[in-house]
Amino acid sequence: MDRCFADLERAGKKALCVYLCVGDPSLDESVALALAALDAGADMLELGVPFSDPTADGPVLAQASRRAIASGSTIERVVDAARDIRRQTNAPLVLFTYYNPVFVVGEARVASLAKDAGIDAMLVVDLPPEEASGLRNACAARGMGLLPLVTPTSDAARMEAILRLSVAPFGAPRGFVYAVSMTGVTGSSAADVAAMGRSAETIRAMFGMPVLVGFGIDGGESARGAAGPRGAGPDGVVVGTAVARRIEQGVSQDERVRLVRTFVQELRQALDA
Amino acid sequence: MLERVESLDRKGTFGRFGGRFVAETLVPALEELERAVAEVLPSQTFRRELSELFDNYVGRPTPLFEARRFARSVDPDGASIQTLWLKREDLCHTGAHKINNALGQVLLAKAMGKTRIIAETGAGQHGVATATAAALLGLPCDVYQGEVDMQRQAPNVARMELLGARVRPVRTGSRTLVDAMNEAMRDWVTNVRTTYYCVGSAAGPHPYPTLVATLQRVIGDEARAQCLARGTLPDVVVACVGGGSNAIGMWKAFLDDADVKLVGVEAAGRGLDTNEHAATIHRGRVGVLHGAKTYVLCDEFGQIVPTHSISAGLDYPGVGPEHAALRDSNRATYMAVTDDEALSAAHDMARTEGIIVALESAHALGAVAEIARRDALARGRPVRIAVCLSGRGDKDLSTLASHGRC
Numbered sequence A: 001m002d003r004c005f006a007d008l009e010r011a012g013k014k015a016l017c018v019y020l021c022v023g024d025p026s027l028d029e030s031v032a033l034a035l036a037a038l039d040a041g042a043d044m045l046e047l048g049v050p051f052s053d054p055t056a057d058g059p060v061l062a063q064a065s066r067r068a069i070a071s072g073s074t075i076e077r078v079v080d081a082a083r084d085i086r087r088q089t090n091a092p093l094v095l096f097t098y099y100n101p102v103f104v105v106g107e108a109r110v111a112s113l114a115k116d117a118g119i120d121a122m123l124v125v126d127l128p129p130e131e132a133s134g135l136r137n138a139c140a141a142r143g144m145g146l147l148p149l150v151t152p153t154s155d156a157a158r159m160e161a162i163l164r165l166s167v168a169p170f171g172a173p174r175g176f177v178y179a180v181s182m183t184g185v186t187g188s189s190a191a192d193v194a195a196m197g198r199s200a201e202t203i204r205a206m207f208g209m210p211v212l213v214g215f216g217i218d219g220g221e222s223a224r225g226a227a228g229p230r231g232a233g234p235d236g237v238v239v240g241t242a243v244a245r246r247i248e249q250g251v252s253q254d255e256r257v258r259l260v261r262t263f264v265q266e267l268r269q270a271l272d273a
Numbered sequence B: 001m002l003e004r005v006e007s008l009d010r011k012g013t014f015g016r017f018g019g020r021f022v023a024e025t026l027v028p029a030l031e032e033l034e035r036a037v038a039e040v041l042p043s044q045t046f047r048r049e050l051s052e053l054f055d056n057y058v059g060r061p062t063p064l065f066e067a068r069r070f071a072r073s074v075d076p077d078g079a080s081i082q083t084l085w086l087k088r089e090d091l092c093h094t095g096a097h098k099i100n101n102a103l104g105q106v107l108l109a110k111a112m113g114k115t116r117i118i119a120e121t122g123a124g125q126h127g128v129a130t131a132t133a134a135a136l137l138g139l140p141c142d143v144y145q146g147e148v149d150m151q152r153q154a155p156n157v158a159r160m161e162l163l164g165a166r167v168r169p170v171r172t173g174s175r176t177l178v179d180a181m182n183e184a185m186r187d188w189v190t191n192v193r194t195t196y197y198c199v200g201s202a203a204g205p206h207p208y209p210t211l212v213a214t215l216q217r218v219i220g221d222e223a224r225a226q227c228l229a230r231g232t233l234p235d236v237v238v239a240c241v242g243g244g245s246n247a248i249g250m251w252k253a254f255l256d257d258a259d260v261k262l263v264g265v266e267a268a269g270r271g272l273d274t275n276e277h278a279a280t281i282h283r284g285r286v287g288v289l290h291g292a293k294t295y296v297l298c299d300e301f302g303q304i305v306p307t308h309s310i311s312a313g314l315d316y317p318g319v320g321p322e323h324a325a326l327r328d329s330n331r332a333t334y335m336a337v338t339d340d341e342a343l344s345a346a347h348d349m350a351r352t353e354g355i356i357v358a359l360e361s362a363h364a365l366g367a368v369a370e371i372a373r374r375d376a377l378a379r380g381r382p383v384r385i386a387v388c389l390s391g392r393g394d395k396d397l398s399t400l401a402s403h404g405r406c
Helices: A002-011 A027-039 A059-070 A075-087 A099-105 A107-117 A133-141 A156-166 A193-207 A220-227 A241-249 A253-272 B024-040 B044-058 B068-074 B098-111 B125-137 B147-152 B154-162 B177-190 B208-229 B245-254 B321-328 B339-353 B359-366 B368-379 B394-402
Strands: A015-021 A044-048 A093-097 A121-124 A177-180 A211-214 A236-239 B064-066 B081-088 B116-121 B141-146 B166-170 B195-198 B236-240 B261-269 B285-289 B292-296 B332-338 B383-389
Touching: A002 A015, A015 A027, A015 A059, A015 A211, A015 A241, A015 A253, A027 A044, A027 A075, A027 A253, A044 A059, A044 A075, A059 A241, A075 A093, A075 A099, A075 A107, A093 A099, A099 A107, A099 A121, A099 B285, A107 A121, A107 A133, A121 A133, A156 A193, A156 B024, A177 A193, A193 A211, A220 A236, A220 A253, A236 A241, A236 A253, A241 A253, B024 B098, B024 B177, B024 B208, B044 B098, B064 B208, B068 B081, B068 B339, B068 B368, B081 B208, B081 B368, B098 B116, B098 B125, B098 B195, B098 B208, B098 B245, B116 B125, B116 B177, B125 B141, B125 B154, B125 B195, B141 B147, B141 B177, B147 B154, B147 B166, B154 B166, B154 B394, B166 B177, B177 B195, B208 B245, B208 B321, B208 B383, B236 B245, B236 B359, B236 B368, B245 B261, B245 B321, B245 B383, B261 B321, B261 B339, B261 B359, B292 B321, B321 B332, B332 B339, B332 B359, B339 B359, B339 B394, B359 B368, B359 B383, B359 B394, B368 B383
Parallel strands: A015 A044, A015 A236, A044 A093, A093 A121, A177 A211, A211 A236, B081 B383, B116 B141, B116 B195, B141 B166, B236 B261, B236 B383, B261 B332
Antiparallel strands: B064 B081, B285 B292
C-alpha cells in the first residue's frame, strides 16, 4: 500500500479507492465488480463486510448490507473473495467492517485470514483507538495496518489522541488516514470541500501518512472537488454509496459491471483532469 | 442520590463488558457527555432541580404496595411467599420509570447547551417520557420508533405527538427497537454538535449505562428505605430486563446487601428453544452492539438476529453491560418468562389487585411464583419479595384484548 501511494505521488495523481459491500448482490459478482473497478481506474479497494446493524451507514449501504447478508456473505467469505481478487491484482486491499463480526469470529483469526488472503489493512468503523489495541496488535503482528479515522468533530486534542493510540508496533505498514468529510452517515451530501482540503493537509502533516477523504462523494465533480488541486489537499478519495447505487440499479450482472466500470472511469477522469 | 456517579473514572467498563464502540464522530460527544455527567450531576443546582421535579412533577416517592391477593393467587397455601411488595413505578407521571431517566437527561442536555433532543423507543414509554421532559423544558424532540412498534403501541404514538414530539417511523430491518436505535444513532452522528441523544436504557456506549443507572437509582433507594420502614429488607428483588434500566435502578441500592438476591426476568417470547425470544442473557453471546460490549443475540458470524417478545419494551437483542457483568459475577441471576406466562400474570394482577400492568412488568410478575418457590426452599421459610412494577399497562390493552385477556 505504501508503494502504491509512492507511485501515485510520483505520477502526481490522486488515489481513487472504491468501496464495495462484498456479497451485494453475490460473492462471485463482487469479485467481478472489484476487478472491473480496478480495470476502470480505481487504485485500491475497500472490501466491505456486511453487518446487520450498520449505524454509520445511510440507507443505500444499509440496504446493500442486507442484500449481501441475504446472499450468504460473512466475514470469512468476504476474505475468500479478497483472496480471489488478490490472485488477479497487486492493488491495495482494505478489509472494511464493523467490530462485532471481527470480535465474534475472533480478532486473531480474522487478522490471520485477512493476511493469508493478501489484505493489506483493516478499517473498523465503530472501533475507536482506545478499544483497538487487541486488533491493532493482531494486525501488526501479521504485517497489516489498522487504519485510523478522523472526523470533523476531531479537534486537535482528539487528533493527538488518535495519533498516539494508532501507532502500531514496530514494523507494521502504515496505510492511510481515513478522513470522514462530514458529521453524518455514508451517502449524505453537501460536504464542505474547502474545509476538507485544509484539514486533510493538517492531518497528513500530523500523522505523516496519506489522507483519503470519504463520505459524500457522488460523482466526478464532487470527487474532483474533494480531492482538490494537484499537490494540495487530500491524497485521494473513497467512493462507496454512489457505487452501491449503480449496483442497485443494474438488472443483470453484465449491466452492473458496465455501470460500475463507467462510473469509475468517470471518477478517474475527473481526478486526473 | 446523584452524589455517587459510579465508574466515571474508568473506561466505563463493568468487568469485561461496557466500553465505547462507536463511530469516531461520536467519541468527542461522548467525552463531552462524560465530563457533563461528572460535573453537572453532582452539582447542588442540578440535584435540587431534579429532586424538585421528582417530588412535584413525577410524583415521587412512588408507593411500595403489598400485593396480598396476587401473592395468594400464585402461592395459595403461603408456603413460598411471606410478603410481596410492588414498587409502583407505574404511578410515576407518564406511567413508567422511564420519566426518571428522561427528565434527568433532558435537564442535563439543557445544562450542556444542547438545543434538540432525540430518542428511540420500543414500547413508547421512553418516547413519551422524553417527549414530556422536552415539552416541560422547552426543547424540540424527535423520537424514532419502529413501524411495528408504532402499530402495537398506537396510544403512545398519539401521546408523543400531543406532547409536541415528532415521531419518526423506522421502516428498516425488523421495524422494532433495534432499528429505531440504529436510526437514532445515525441522526446523532449527523447532528452531534447541537443534538442530545436521550438513551432510554442502561445500555449503549460509556457513559450512558452509568448515567442511566445513576438517574434510575432513585427507584431502589426509595424501595430499600420503604422496606426498612416496614421492618426488614426483602429476600429477593425482581425486575424485568430488556435493556435493563428499571432492574439496575431497583438493584443499585441493594448491591451491597449480600443476603438480598437479585433476579432479572427476560422475555422468552414463544420459548427459549425457538428462535422467537428476546432472552439475550440466556441465549446471547458476548459481542458489541450499539456502542457497548455485552451479551447480544447474534449468529456465529456476528450478525444480530431478529428477536420476538409480546412486549415491545423487551424486544431488543442486547442488554445493558452492567447486567452482563452481574450475570458473570453471579450477583444477579436471570430467568425467562414466555409471552403466555406474561399475559397470564398481567390478567391475574388486574383481577386480584386492580392494577393493569405493562407487559414488561408482567414478565417480572410471571416469574414470582417460581422465584419464591426456589428461594423459600433455599432459605427454609416463606420469603419476602419486592418486584419493580416498572410501568402501567394502558398501552398494552389492545395486545391483551387480542389474546383474549380482557
